[in-house]
Amino acid sequence: xxxxxxxxxxxxxxxxxxxxxxxxxxxxxxxxxxxxxxxxxxxxxxxxxxxxxxxxxxxxxxxxxxxxxxxxxxxxxxxxxxxxxxxxxxxxxxxxxxxxxxxxxxxxxxxxxxxxxxxxxxxxxxxxxxxxxxxxxxxxxxxxxxxxxxxxxxxxxxxxxxxxxxxxxxxxxxxxxxxxxxxxxxxxxxxxxxxxxxxxxxxxxxxxxxxxxxxxxxxxxxxxxxxxxxxxxxxxxxxxxxxxxxxxxxxxxxxxxxxxxxxxxxxxxxxxxxxxxxxxxxxxxxxxxxxxxxxxxxxxxxxxxxx
Amino acid sequence: xxxxxxxxxxxxxxxxxxxxxxxxxxxxxxxxxxxxxxxxxxxxxxxxxxxxxxxxxxxxxxxxxxxxxxxxxxxxxxxxxxxxxxxxxxxxxxxxxxxxxxxxxxxxxxxxxxxxxxxxxxxxxxxxxxxxxxxxxxxxxxxxxxxxxxxxxxxxxxxxxxxxxxxxxxxxxxxxxxxxxxxxxxxxxxxxxxxxxxxxxxxxxxxxxxxxxxxxxxxxxxxxxxxxxxxxxxxxxxxxxxxxxxxxxxxxxxxxxxxxxxxxxxxxxxxxxxxxxxxxxxxxxxxxxxxxxxxxxxxxxxxxxxx
Numbered sequence: 001x002x003x004x005x006x007x008x009x010x011x012x013x014x015x016x017x018x019x020x021x022x023x024x025x026x027x028x029x030x031x032x033x034x035x036x037x038x039x040x041x042x043x044x045x046x047x048x049x050x051x052x053x054x055x056x057x058x059x060x061x062x063x064x065x066x067x068x069x070x071x072x073x074x075x076x077x078x079x080x081x082x083x084x085x086x087x088x089x090x091x092x093x094x095x096x097x098x099x100x101x102x103x104x105x106x107x108x109x110x111x112x113x114x115x116x117x118x119x120x121x122x123x124x125x126x127x128x129x130x131x132x133x134x135x136x137x138x139x140x141x142x143x144x145x146x147x148x149x150x151x152x153x154x155x156x157x158x159x160x161x162x163x164x165x166x167x168x169x170x171x172x173x174x175x176x177x178x179x180x181x182x183x184x185x186x187x188x189x190x191x192x193x194x195x196x197x198x199x200x201x202x203x204x205x206x207x208x209x210x211x212x213x214x215x216x217x218x219x220x221x222x223x224x225x226x227x228x229x230x231x232x233x234x235x236x237x238x239x240x241x242x243x244x245x246x247x248x249x250x251x252x253x254x255x256x257x258x259x260x261x262x263x264x265x266x267x268x269x270x271x272x273x274x275x276x277x278x279x280x281x282x283x284x285x286x287x288x289x290x291x292x293x294x295x296x297x298x299x300x301x302x303x304x305x306x307x
Numbered sequence: 308x309x310x311x312x313x314x315x316x317x318x319x320x321x322x323x324x325x326x327x328x329x330x331x332x333x334x335x336x337x338x339x340x341x342x343x344x345x346x347x348x349x350x351x352x353x354x355x356x357x358x359x360x361x362x363x364x365x366x367x368x369x370x371x372x373x374x375x376x377x378x379x380x381x382x383x384x385x386x387x388x389x390x391x392x393x394x395x396x397x398x399x400x401x402x403x404x405x406x407x408x409x410x411x412x413x414x415x416x417x418x419x420x421x422x423x424x425x426x427x428x429x430x431x432x433x434x435x436x437x438x439x440x441x442x443x444x445x446x447x448x449x450x451x452x453x454x455x456x457x458x459x460x461x462x463x464x465x466x467x468x469x470x471x472x473x474x475x476x477x478x479x480x481x482x483x484x485x486x487x488x489x490x491x492x493x494x495x496x497x498x499x500x501x502x503x504x505x506x507x508x509x510x511x512x513x514x515x516x517x518x519x520x521x522x523x524x525x526x527x528x529x530x531x532x533x534x535x536x537x538x539x540x541x542x543x544x545x546x547x548x549x550x551x552x553x554x555x556x557x558x559x560x561x562x563x564x565x566x567x568x569x570x571x572x573x574x575x576x577x578x579x580x581x582x583x584x585x586x587x588x589x590x591x592x593x594x595x596x597x598x599x600x601x602x603x604x605x606x607x608x609x610x611x612x613x614x
Contacts, residue, residue: 017488039611086488181324181393183511184531204490205512208529217526217603222515224491247610256606283611290609296524297604299563302597303554304346304590 007121015083028121031231035238037063045069125156142166166197239265314428322390335428338538342545344370352376432463449473473504528574546572
């Protein structure tokens with residue numbers, strides 16, 4: 001199935017305890033597309049400025065991503081500057097320059113309007129809604145969001161949430177949105193707005209998938225070298241949505257698998273700066289990491305013989 | 308196998324967002340014994356003052372815990388006062404009164420010296436060492452510790468670590484001890500001091516078990532009502548060590564199961580204040596929760612058909 005993503009393509013300046021990069025290629029739609037491209041056909045909607053380099057464009061084209069929705073306009077590309085502290089779990093935003101993203105008003109092509117699966121990455125909920133309204137008959141829609149929109153565009157955000165099948169959100173932001181410390185209750189409150197599925201992203205602690213039936217606890221792979229967590233959440237969402245679109249099923253069984261696929265892809269992403277780790281994956285590398293994930297949480301039968 | 312635990316039996320005053328209790332019965336050895344008593348014969352070494360109530364003593368006796376090592380001396384019982392904030396993940400210590408614990412100098416009976424499995428709960432490493440030296444030929448020894456001893460008794464702590472098979476430690480304290488943000492590297496640094504196994508406790512995120520072969524990611528059960536996390540770590544250790552002692556095996560396979568049993572017991576503990584939730588468990592309740600844990604992390608086979 002075709003998978004449409006709308007989000008940012010950006011230039012990130014990132015500092016981690018292990019190094020720093022200036023104007024590295026990033027953005028939610030960039031990471032998402034690179035990740036999802038290993039599973040299905042991706043259509044990207046985003047905007048960049050004249051300063052955006054050609055290399056990532058060539059890379060995505062090479063991976064079969066449809067870039068007819070990537071607009072290049074006068075002005076500078078969206079820039080994010082952030083740093084990670086000792087525990088790498090939370091980014092501190094040092095600077096955000098919207099630039100060409102400030103006037104972004106996406107109009108979908110006829111082909112894009114027929115997309116089956118849609119991911120509304122973390123952008124202004126007004127834009128998310130605008131894109132969603134143009135898609136004619138989507139089979140499955142998911143969205144992400146962040147503290148900024150929770151604080152400034154609550155009503156629009158709730159409106160988008162009411163129209164999607166799945167919300168993918170960071171744990172801190174889920175708690176903030178629901179004004180509730182307990183993550184199970186927070187997820188429940190989000191589900192009450194409409195979405196059947198809620199995925200809570202927990203960084204190095206993995207992810208929780210809440211469905212109408214139960215909860216799934218997906219681990220993160222304990223890596224000896226986490227180099228740069230930037231984009232891990234979007235890479236996760238790309239794997240998850242890519243897997244769903246590929247298999248054309250949206251039931252309980254597939255959701256669990258798709259969540260693990262998301263964790264697998266995120267575990268690659270954090271090993272290198274920018275989208276570097278997503279450049280040369282293949283079926284073998286993905287299967288191998290997937291099997292490591294299975295081993296990570298498997299255990300035998302309880303033996304309480306003489307009880 | 309017989310399981311010896313040395314630790315604190317205390318009176319805790321705890322405040323959570325859901326309520327508060329004054330002088331509730333607690334302490335590492337209390338939670339540990341109550342939990343482990345569902346699996347094996349426990350021998351307790353601790354000290355309380357004349358003010359310690361009879362009810363918990365009667366409870367532990369009823370559960371078959373050997374209390375001949377529970378000394379009652381003149382003075383007041385060890386007291387801890389703490390509170391938990393919004394996310395319940397970290398306790399803030401408001402007050403600690405060592406009282407009778409300040410002069411505790413445990414001498415083991417002949418029977419206690421023959422114990423097979425030993426848990427050195429979180430107390431002064433000098434005391435941990437003193438107890439361990441009295442046990443003649445233990446099959447398996449584990450220990451816990453905390454920031455206080457990391458900061459004030461580093462040398463003694465490293466000496467105890469070099470003599471045990473397993474270190475069970477909170478994530479924050481593992482990072483502090485190893486002066487290392489990456490939890491995989493931190494665990495590795497602890498393993499280099501001697502212990503084959505390191506278990507990192509992560510509160511609501513579960514636990515990581517590091518063995519000479521690999522890593523095991525144990526989930527925590529996502530509960531809608533976490534009432535009071537006090538004692539969860541010791542209840543976890545009680546389940547883990549109790550299961551190992553019961554099955555008399557200390558290999559890779561049993562370690563994973565024992566870690567899940569620990570998580571199962573901790574998931575009960577947090578549902579009520581003090582040790583209340585550990586009073587009336589049984590085989591059925593434990594098995595049911597264990598199967599919920601299995602379901603929590605299980606997923607199917609990857610399907611990448613046309614790749």
